Amino acid sequence: MAESKSPTVYDVAREADVSIATVSRVLRSPEKVSVSTRERVLQAVRRLGYVPNASARGLADRRTGVLGLLIPGHDIPATSRRLPAEDGAPAVVEFLDDRDGRQADPYRNRYFEQLVRGAEAAAWRAGYALLVAAGTSVSRDVVMHDLAGRVDALAVVARTVPDELLRGSIGRTPMVTVAGEGGTGADAVRVDNRGGMSALVRHVLAVKPPGPVLYLAGPPDSPDAAGRARGFHDAVAGQDVPWHTAMADFTWQGGHDAVTAQLEEEIPAAVIGANDQSALGALAALREGGVDVPGTCVVTGFDGIDESRYSTPTLTTVRQPMIDLGICAVELLLRRLADPDAAPRDLQLPVDVLLRTSCGPLG
Amino acid sequence: MAESKSPTVYDVAREADVSIATVSRVLRSPEKVSVSTRERVLQAVRRLGYVPNASARGLADRRTGVLGLLIPGHDIPATSRRLPAEDGAPAVVEFLDDRDGRQADPYRNRYFEQLVRGAEAAAWRAGYALLVAAGTSVSRDVVMHDLAGRVDALAVVARTVPDELLRGSIGRTPMVTVAGEGGTGADAVRVDNRGGMSALVRHVLAVKPPGPVLYLAGPPDSPDAAGRARGFHDAVAGQDVPWHTAMADFTWQGGHDAVTAQLEEEIPAAVIGANDQSALGALAALREGGVDVPGTCVVTGFDGIDESRYSTPTLTTVRQPMIDLGICAVELLLRRLADPDAAPRDLQLPVDVLLRTSCGPLG
């Protein structure tokens, strides 16, 4: 079979003995074509294995039918495997001493997998395809530029590319910011850091033993950290509870050290981590200090990383609905494509509080 | 600014006072244009915020510059969140009692995230974009068909779509099968289940206490299970070790029950799970039976799911190099695009054995 190149509408038209317009109509608006002709064309399509060329269709349509999703780069190590040599030495199995998990890869929480899945599902549901791009450090602008010409609209995870790029070369492409700061006057979806933390802390205040509360703050330049801190303050404001803040910087060590220092003065009744890592550090410090969790002191984190499910005790935390984030990002794009002049929306998705043993009995 | 529609080469040409051919050349083969003209054109490009239209380029080029990746569907529940109402009731935080992890989502191992990341990185490195599609149950053929018209080549995760679809509508699109059975005469990448299991079992035989070996087999219709079983047999063949097989069906319960039954007859010295789930079940059964792991009996799994890192004891297992799988899939596609007549390759990537405490001291 010398089927050297793909058949086009012309081939189908010839095969079915109709004009190319009719072929196109059969595919795009079948109701405009008589049943008999339609059948004949569809048969020709099948016989030739015709697949419409998306580029041509996109050109004629002035739309690509593709949505873009730009996620932060991952910098796959340069040592990553390439194609083995043709003559292929036999595959060599590597033994890694992984008893403490150090060899585990760094992409701990399935954050982006879920984002991609949600976006993908929502996009296909609406008849769009999803182009995924990771802005690797070297080439953010190139990627961005390339993407802009390929898609009808673009979802960008916050801080993936510099702001001026967002406004610059892609001024005409509808965009939504994902997990950003909001309030930029553009479409945006993010997670309710503030509300989630506030709800969590209110719950803690209701169940914790008597005593002071320690808040393990995140880095000051992080919007997430800021939102969570505000949520914490919302919850403790006006409550008659002693509390103070220590910087943990979103790290295990930070949480560990802050709690260790705290134990020298007074045993806290609750430690609220701005994220899971610092809460896990706190858990370790409390164990070292012989403090019973959750009996004497309850602990909470934020993010819902894997480790929080397996720590001892398991860590109460807040999970971000990443799938929904992806879905909503796409839905916002679809909305804007449908109505370019709609007022920008700034969605805040509610989070899920996962109650686990580190904060004691279920309220 | 009434920048209603995107500027085209014509706009740039007018702005820079050259012909569209020159504009195109500046973008595609700058060395063919004099420095002064090139500068002038680039300025016009920047001034207008011109972004080349990928559809037009693709049409003229007869290539889209896009690679497709088809992964199994995920069936995002229909109840998943949509866009909240415009007037937005305040976000409501949900409290979930997640103390035993039952609420955790089912996408446990970051299998596809890594596959996508690897493919994405390799694709962009080669100047291609990556279109990700999940063949949801309802619409595999539609997705497939749509995809075929959009991409230059396609990587399909095995058993994502029925075979006849693969051969049918997309006959002319270069394809690679990912994680399939191999031996189909087409390009394929997969993981060395057999070699990995064989290496692992050889290691176990070297370190295990004296006594019989129990192999927890996977479902007979799974190519993965078949490969691993063969690897097991490779390793025990000719060794003077008593062994037998029990069906565990890749499930926790299967592993648990098989080991429980075994304990009534004889305490095994090693339990080899065809996957992690069944090995974890075995671990539980051994604990219930008061058997010391790894002192009296060593245990191993296969896959490297999260739980294997956190179990007690941590589970020695085999991790599939998903990132590399993605990279190699793309590299195979690129190779075929470069040379359509190259002989098909059937790659087997080596796996990583993660030595953890469930199999005792490091040999």
Next chain:
DNA sequence: ACGACGACTGTATGCGCTTACATTCAGGCG
């Protein structure tokens, strides 16, 4: 000084598809 040549730029065509508009034809109506 004249033609050849090379560097650069412009003209014009086609990529495969969609669609506005034109055409054809069968009925229905006055």
Next chain:
DNA sequence: CGCCTGAATGTAAGCGCATACAGTCGTCGT
């Protein structure tokens, strides 16, 4: 029986870009 109408189909004009081919002009060799 002529004319109007509407359904079905055909004709042809782009969509934005790449590029083969055709100039144009300054240089160099003789």
